Amino acid sequence: MxxxxxTGYAGKAHVTSYQDxxxxxxxxxxxxxxxxYVGQGxxxxxxxxxxxxxYDGVALIGGKAVVIDRDTYQDVAIANGTxxxxxxxxxxxxxxxxxxxxxxxxxxxxxxxxxGNSGIDPAxxxxxxxxxxxxxxxxxxxxxxxxxxxxxxxxxxxxxxxxLSELNRKLFLDGYFFVDFGSLPNSTTKLVDTDIxxxxxxxxxxxxxxxxxxxxxxxxxxxxxPNNWNNSIRVLLNANRQIEVTTTTxxxxxxxxxxxGYKL
Numbered sequence: 001m002x003x004x005x006x007t008g009y010a011g012k013a014h015v016t017s018y019q020d021x022x023x024x025x026x027x028x029x030x031x032x033x034x035x036x037y038v039g040q041g042x043x044x045x046x047x048x049x050x051x052x053x054x055y056d057g058v059a060l061i062g063g064k065a066v067v068i069d070r071d072t073y074q075d076v077a078i079a080n081g082t083x084x085x086x087x088x089x090x091x092x093x094x095x096x097x098x099x100x101x102x103x104x105x106x107x108x109x110x111x112x113x114x115x116g117n118s119g120i121d122p123a124x125x126x127x128x129x130x131x132x133x134x135x136x137x138x139x140x141x142x143x144x145x146x147x148x149x150x151x152x153x154x155x156x157x158x159x160x161x162x163x164l165s166e167l168n169r170k171l172f173l174d175g176y177f178f179v180d181f182g183s184l185p186n187s188t189t190k191l192v193d194t195d196i197x198x199x200x201x202x203x204x205x206x207x208x209x210x211x212x213x214x215x216x217x218x219x220x221x222x223x224x225x226p227n228n229w230n231n232s233i234r235v236l237l238n239a240n241r242q243i244e245v246t247t248t249t250x251x252x253x254x255x256x257x258x259x260x261g262y263k264l
Contacts, residue, residue, distance in 0.1 A: 004019075006020075017064065018130075020064075021062060021064045021129070021130075022063060022130075023063070024060055024065065025060075025063030026063075029161070030062055030063065031159050032060065032061050032062070032140075032158045033060055033158050033161040034158055034161060035057065035058045035059075035060070035161050036160050036161060036166065037162075037163045037166070038056075038057050039055065039057040039068070039070050040055035040056055040057055041055075041160070042055060042056070042057035042058075043055050043057075044142045044156075046144075046151040047075070049080070049149055049150055050078050050079070050080065051075050051078065052078060052154060053073050054073060054074050054075075054091075054108070054142070055068065055073045056068045056069060056070045059093070059141070060161065061093055061137075062128070062129035064095075064104075066093060076091050078144055078146075078151065079112055080149065081115070081146040081147070081148055081149045083149060085115035085116060085148065086119040086147055087112070087114065087119055087145075087146040088120055088121050088122070088143055088145055088146070089110055089112050089113055089143075089146065090121060090124060090140055090157070091108055091109075091143075092108070092110075092124055092138045092139055092140050093106050093108060093138075093139040094106065094109040094137075094138060094139075095129065095136065095138075096135065096136050097135045097136070098135075108141070111123075111138070119145050119146070121143065124138040124139075125137070126138055126139055140157040141157055142154055142155065142157060143155040143156075175262055176206065176260060176262070177195055177259070178257065178259055179192065179194055179257065179259070181243060181245065181256035181257060181258060182255060182256070183254065183256075184212060184247060184255070184256050185246070185252065186251065187247060187248055187250060188246070189244060189246040190244075190245050190246075191238075191242045191243070192242060192243045193241070193242055194237075194260055196262050197264065199264055200241075200262040200263060201263055201264060202262060203241065203263070204237060204260070204262075205235065205237050205258055205259070205260055206259045206260065206261050209259035210222075210256070210257075210259070211257050212233070212254045213254065213255065214251075214253050214255075219233075219254075221233055221235045221256060221258075222234055232247075233246075234246040234247075237260065243258055243260075
């Protein structure tokens with residue numbers, strides 16, 4: 001097939017399932033995941049010894065979107081456990097494609113593990129949804145651990161996909177600044193205030209940008225002298241947002257400099 005403008009107007013229906021899935025996979029990734037900020041993120045809760053309730057959200061399986069509508073849920077039945085035995089059941093997404101019509105569908109299903117002295121995951125047949133000719137696939141979604149008759153826990157077997165705004169919050173600082181600490185202390189502790197805002201929720205000294213320099217050279221802080229532990233320099237950014245430096249020998253001939261970052 002020749003190159004096609006997928007998101008352009010063509011005067012006819014032309015966007016295929018593969019094209020949309022390829023775009024989603026290129027943005028989010030090909031691994032199976034649940035979008036973290038949509039609905040309740042498809043969280044799963046045991047509502048009884050025989051039922052797992054999966055709440056609203058969006059999952060991506062090889063780029064294909066699987067949705068439980070907002071403010072709804074889907075129940076998945078779990079068979080009775082065995083007294084005194086452990087068992088792992090796998091809730092999986094069962095994907096099928098009709099070989100003649102090309103119609104695709106998904107549903108939740110359960111693969112029951114063997115009861116024994118420990119829980120062992122049952123095997124699934126997971127096929128690549130991008131492979132030509134793939135008609136079925138069993139995509140692991142939740143692991144249900146049973147201890148005797150009780151459901152002990154429900155665990156994710158998929159990634160949690162963060163939103164771009166969440167990634168931005170994790171990747172970028174809200175601020176950073178340079179601190180001229182002045183001379184290091186002489187066998188004592190010295191405190192220097194910083195300009196970290198009181199509303200900052202996270203703050204730290206940026207590793208690799210904490211330095212002291214003197215007649216014998218430049219040192220990265222904190223410093224450990226492997227030949228003489230008494231020469232070591234302890235550095236702490238304390239709860240009062242002060243840089244706290246402690247020495248057990250005279251380092252007063254060495255000025256120190258720090259770069260501090262923070263998140264609001």
